[in-house]
Amino acid sequence: MWKRGEVDFVQTRQLAWERVPDGLFCAGETRKVLSADPEHGACTWLVQLRNRHEGTLPAGADVYVLEGAGTLNGITLEPDGYVFLPRGARFSLAPDIGPLILYIAFFGEPEVSAEAGTDNAVAVGTADGTWVSPTWTEGDTLQFGAFVKVLRSDSLGEAYVTFMRPGWSSPLEERHPNYEESFRIYGDLMQGARGLMHAGAYSFRGPGIWHAPLYTRTGTMSFIRTSGPTVTDYHEPTGDRSCAALVARTYRQFPAPSVS
Structure with a gap:
């Protein structure tokens, strides 16, 4: 899943949008591929959508909302919202007045299945909770700020x-x-x-x-x-x-x- 080439770093606004191929997540919409694992198919995209999409995502994904609004399995999507789609999760994704732009990182091939999936998407509010100072190693804390x-x-x-x-x-x-x-x-x-x-x-x-x-x-x-x-x-x-x-x-x- 993680064996991708080094991308260090790219300004994504300079990348062109391309059509999402048939059979993949949000087919027919536009995407920017940021990185991909050629062996296991895991990849990270920006995707821009204006239409409703439904199906099951066998690989699962992390979804972060960058622009726009909509719903995912009844969960309200707004900028800086985060949703975790576990492997085999069913999704029903609908933008409001488009476009809805997502940063989405798949745990495997971003293919969509018509089979019934689990309805277990998890939304975590990035505006909720408390910011804490990170400690990346025991005894080492980043400088204040x-x-x-x-x-x-x-x-x-x-x-x-x-x-x-x-x-x-x-x-x-x-x-x-x-x-x-x-x-x-x-x-x-x-x-x-x-x-x-x-x-x-x-x-x-x-x-x-x-x-x-x-x-x-x-x-x-x-x-x-x-x-x-x-x-x-x-x-x-x-x-x-x-x-x-x-x-x-x-x-x-x-x-x-x-x-x-």
């Missing part, structure tokens, strides 16, 4: 949203033992020497890949999926890869607004 809400944690991995306040930084390079994909919902985030991620930026990273330091000037929020609990190793960057040096180079075309 970073917060997380876990939406799903099970044998498939984790799905959560993160929020960083304006001016937050993480000056160390880091790596994780699990696969990780992220989608920038709003704001900016400097991803070390890889550059500046804006709203709509997507990345998919395999285990053990060093990345960061991180910095956000305006504040940022992301939807993130991992193949297991997030554990992090850190080390100090050197020379021109220090956080201060990277921020100076990354934001030279984006100077801070004047304050009077």
